[in-house]
Amino acid sequence: MTAATRTAVEPPLPAGTRPVPGYEILGHLDRTGWLDLYDSWSEERTCRCVIKVLRPDLRGDPGLGARLLREGGWLRDFTHPHLARAYETFAEPEPLVVMETLTGETLAHLLGRLRRRPGATDVALLGVQLCSAVHYLHGRGLLHLDLKPANIVVDRGHVKVLDLSVARPPGYAPRGTGTLYYRSPEQARGGPLSAAADVWGIGVTLYETACGDVPFPEGEEAESEDSASGVRCPLLEEAAPPVASRRRLPRTLAGAVDACLSLDPENRPALPGLAEALGTVLPSS
Numbered sequence: 001m002t003a004a005t006r007t008a009v010e011p012p013l014p015a016g017t018r019p020v021p022g023y024e025i026l027g028h029l030d031r032t033g034w035l036d037l038y039d040s041w042s043e044e045r046t047c048r049c050v051i052k053v054l055r056p057d058l059r060g061d062p063g064l065g066a067r068l069l070r071e072g073g074w075l076r077d078f079t080h081p082h083l084a085r086a087y088e089t090f091a092e093p094e095p096l097v098v099m100e101t102l103t104g105e106t107l108a109h110l111l112g113r114l115r116r117r118p119g120a121t122d123v124a125l126l127g128v129q130l131c132s133a134v135h136y137l138h139g140r141g142l143l144h145l146d147l148k149p150a151n152i153v154v155d156r157g158h159v160k161v162l163d164l165s166v167a168r169p170p171g172y173a174p175r176g177t178g179t180l181y182y183r184s185p186e187q188a189r190g191g192p193l194s195a196a197a198d199v200w201g202i203g204v205t206l207y208e209t210a211c212g213d214v215p216f217p218e219g220e221e222a223e224s225e226d227s228a229s230g231v232r233c234p235l236l237e238e239a240a241p242p243v244a245s246r247r248r249l250p251r252t253l254a255g256a257v258d259a260c261l262s263l264d265p266e267n268r269p270a271l272p273g274l275a276e277a278l279g280t281v282l283p284s285s
Contacts, residue, residue: 012038026041042098049098050101073086074142078140087100104153118210123281128282130147131278138271145173147201147202250281
């Protein structure tokens with residue numbers, strides 16, 4: 001076994017570890033492609049929190065460390081009811097971000113366990129809250145670029161958006177930014193990105209929530225591989241099947257979701273108009 005292999009399988013930090021002063025690890029929550037997440041205790045706040053650190057095999061990567069601290073800094077400074085909040089960031093002894101502990105479950109988990117698809121008002125309410133969070137991010141000069149059910153936590157109808165790890169200002173982005181089946185055509189191909197890329201992300205999320213699957217499921221996309229980066233990118237040349245072809249929904253709601261998935265970014269609705277259209281489906285207060 002090589003040293004690299006040994007490092008790759010290094011176990012998570014044990015309970016009781018104090019990675020930085022004032023915080024104690026209670027248990028390991030998850031290991032992603034580049035992060036370890038820990039259930040932790042904040043002595044100052046006397047409450048649970050979540051600590052995010054680079055995986056052991058990636059701790060020496062300065063680019064990933066900077067990426068983690070950049071995301072943590074944004075979430076620490078941003079204040080919005082539909083964005084997850086960071087409490088603190090630490091650069092030493094290693095890059096680390098302290099996040100609030102969220103109750104509820106990811107939208108991906110929720111959709112997987114529900115026996116029936118969410119109702120029209122639930123889909124519309126989800127969309128209104130996503131529009132609110134994303135509009136705030138755009139006002140701060142950032143595109144999210146990775147909106148999907150796995151990055152959304154739902155707690156009794158209240159939504160919080162997670163993960164700004166690939167967020168960036170509008171402008172040029174490399175091919176394949178975001179997640180396969182959720183990224184917009186312009187993200188897949190690479191090039192200039194605008195707020196319309198996140199409108200696509202909202203549309204795909206609402207489509208999956210309403211219809212039970214993404215509009216371009218595996219096996220229905222033409223794919224290619226960027227030989228330089230090895231990134232798999234869908235080449236979307238056909239319009240998404242209309243929502244009405246998969247489920248009966250109020251016309252305004254179905255039309256709003258369909259409009260989000262226009263192949264031409266210029267034809268997608270702006271966030272205020274999208275939120276207004278979705279809001280008409282909600283009961284009057």
